[in-house]
Amino acid sequence: MFTALFFMMVVFLLALDVPGLLRQGLKKDLVIYALFMLLAIYLSMVQFYHWPFFNPFLELAAKIQTP
Amino acid sequence: MTRLTNIQLFCILVITMVPTPYQVLAKLLAVTVAQHGWLAILGSILPGFILVWAYYYILVNSSRPFPGLLEEHCGTVTGKILGFIYIWVFYLVAVKSLVIFANFFLSNVLPGMPISILLIFIILPAFYALRKGLEASVRTVELITITGYPLAMLLLFFGLGPETDWSRLLPLGGFAVADLFYGILLVSTYSSFMIVVLTLGPFCHQPGNLWKWMFSAYGLFLLSTLVIAAIPIVTYGSALTSVQTFPAFNIARSTNIAGFIHNIEIILVSAVITGVFGVLAIFWFVTCYSIQQVFGLQDYRIMVGPTAIMAGILAVLLVPNIHFMYIMLERIFPWIFITLFGLLPLLLALVIRLKRPKDLQPGMMAGNN
Numbered sequence: 001m002f003t004a005l006f007f008m009m010v011v012f013l014l015a016l017d018v019p020g021l022l023r024q025g026l027k028k029d030l031v032i033y034a035l036f037m038l039l040a041i042y043l044s045m046v047q048f049y050h051w052p053f054f055n056p057f058l059e060l061a062a063k064i065q066t067p
Numbered sequence: 068m069t070r071l072t073n074i075q076l077f078c079i080l081v082i083t084m085v086p087t088p089y090q091v092l093a094k095l096l097a098v099t100v101a102q103h104g105w106l107a108i109l110g111s112i113l114p115g116f117i118l119v120w121a122y123y124y125i126l127v128n129s130s131r132p133f134p135g136l137l138e139e140h141c142g143t144v145t146g147k148i149l150g151f152i153y154i155w156v157f158y159l160v161a162v163k164s165l166v167i168f169a170n171f172f173l174s175n176v177l178p179g180m181p182i183s184i185l186l187i188f189i190i191l192p193a194f195y196a197l198r199k200g201l202e203a204s205v206r207t208v209e210l211i212t213i214t215g216y217p218l219a220m221l222l223l224f225f226g227l228g229p230e231t232d233w234s235r236l237l238p239l240g241g242f243a244v245a246d247l248f249y250g251i252l253l254v255s256t257y258s259s260f261m262i263v264v265l266t267l268g269p270f271c272h273q274p275g276n277l278w279k280w281m282f283s284a285y286g287l288f289l290l291s292t293l294v295i296a297a298i299p300i301v302t303y304g305s306a307l308t309s310v311q312t313f314p315a316f317n318i319a320r321s322t323n324i325a326g327f328i329h330n331i332e333i334i335l336v337s338a339v340i341t342g343v344f345g346v347l348a349i350f351w352f353v354t355c356y357s358i359q360q361v362f363g364l365q366d367y368r369i370m371v372g373p374t375a376i377m378a379g380i381l382a383v384l385l386v387p388n389i390h391f392m393y394i395m396l397e398r399i400f401p402w403i404f405i406t407l408f409g410l411l412p413l414l415l416a417l418v419i420r421l422k423r424p425k426d427l428q429p430g431m432m433a434g435n436n
Contacts, residue, residue: 002183013372021369029364036358036373043380057385061394 003048010041069201071270073280078212079205079267080284083260083349085291086342089219090167090313092257092292093299095397097309100250102235103242104296107250112289114251115258118409119285121416122261123278126268128419133265135360140419149411150361154354156407158374160260161350163400165189165382168343170389175316176336186379189340193348197355197371201270204348211341219338220291222331223298226318235304236297256401258288259408266353312389351378 014037021030046053071079096104129136134153138146168189169182177185196204261281268277299314308314319335322328352367355374359367386392 010376013376017369017372024365026365028362029366029369032358032362032364033369033373036370036377040373040376040380043377043384047380047384053384055385057395057399058387058391060399061391064394064398065391 006044006048010037013037069205069270070272071201071205071267072272073276075205075209076264076267076271076277077280077284078209079345079349080261080264080281081216081287082208082212082342082345083263084257084284084288085216086339086346087164087167087260088254088257088292089295089315089342090171090339091393091396092253093296093308093314094311094393095253096250096296097300097305097314098393098397099253100242100246101305101309102237102300103239103247104250104300105236105293106239107247108254108289108292108296110247110251111254111258114255114409115285115289116282118255118259118413119261119278119281121413122264123281124416125412125419126265126274126277128423129265132267132269132356132360133262134357136265137415140415140422147361150357153407154357154361156403157350157354157357158378159400159403161347161354162378162381162385163396164343164346164350165378166386166392167396168339169382170386170392171313171316171339174312174389182383183379186382189343189347190375190379193344193351194371194375196348197352198368200368201352204352208345208348211345215338215341216291218334219342220294222319222322222335222338223294223315225322225324225328225331226298226302228302228321228323231301232304233301235301252405253397253401254292255409256404257292258285259404261285262408262412263349263353265412266356267349347378 017033018030021033043053045051093104096107100107125133125136129139131139134146134150137149137153140146141149165186169185172185173180173182193204196207261284264277264281268274271277295315299308299311299318302318303311303314311317316332316335319332322331351371351374355367355370358364358370358374364370386395
């Protein structure tokens, strides 16, 4: 359910931004936008499906906690 | 190009520097230097003034907003690499403000509330404000600062009840100098958030007068942090302050003036929500604007969507609980922020000074020419 809501939100954002970029022919902007959106989707999948994720801050904090 | 008034920039600087210490600095200083937090704040005055001067010097000697000015002074390749790093550090500040807000809410105000709902509640208004443009965000920030800041400070003063004992700030002796220096570093971390002036300063009507507003904002930050650090200590003592998750909230909760004014913690909650909105909106704007500058995009607003999703997810992924949040706030984040927001700008100011021909007077920004 939550994943479906999430993808609806992504589609909404794509519908909001992509047509304007295509109309203006801003290819570089579209590529950067797509890269960031893919990163956002990947991070969401990490959260939803517990995919492996390296968190440097947490690793450091754990080391500080147990010297 | 959107133009900001100097008072708007002053409000932006106050709101980027004050809300986070308001929530966490009292505890961080009590853990680090016990009752001597106020000494650490006094010790941070000189480094802070040097930092403000460095920001102003960089600002008046650059023709592009930050991080574009890095390419101007350090060359295209180095400037782009540094700019790319700054994107993520600005974003880290925005995410950190979300993490503190979520933990504050879940541990004190509404325990058991789903964190996703909480994050959507704060991200959505900031998303809308940024999509509408800088002017909408800045006007909101101006309103928040002028109304929320006095209320938040007043609440702390209300906490000075009959149990107040000013001698808890003493004795002056019996502390490690290294701890005091670490306390100074902690305070300087928050004053270094003024770096947003390098991005937003060129949008001002009168950039030449900015130094007055920058120093005024820094002075207000110092006064605020003194109040934030000292009142929990005189109310609870350093030992009790160091074990509380959010001392300011406990002060608001226990406030009772003549049995008439009490249960006023909701005012603090309102002030914190709006303050966090301000920090989030400003650092999120600077992140998107930095992406635009580094990658040479047409408009920063297209980046608001993807970064909105990432902010919400990272706020949950990066910090699993309040325990790790305080370890990161105390031991990890200060080093990152002081290096990139403090030491690198100082180095940059030095580079500009050395590269500038001797017969040339300090130039003004493009917006002032």
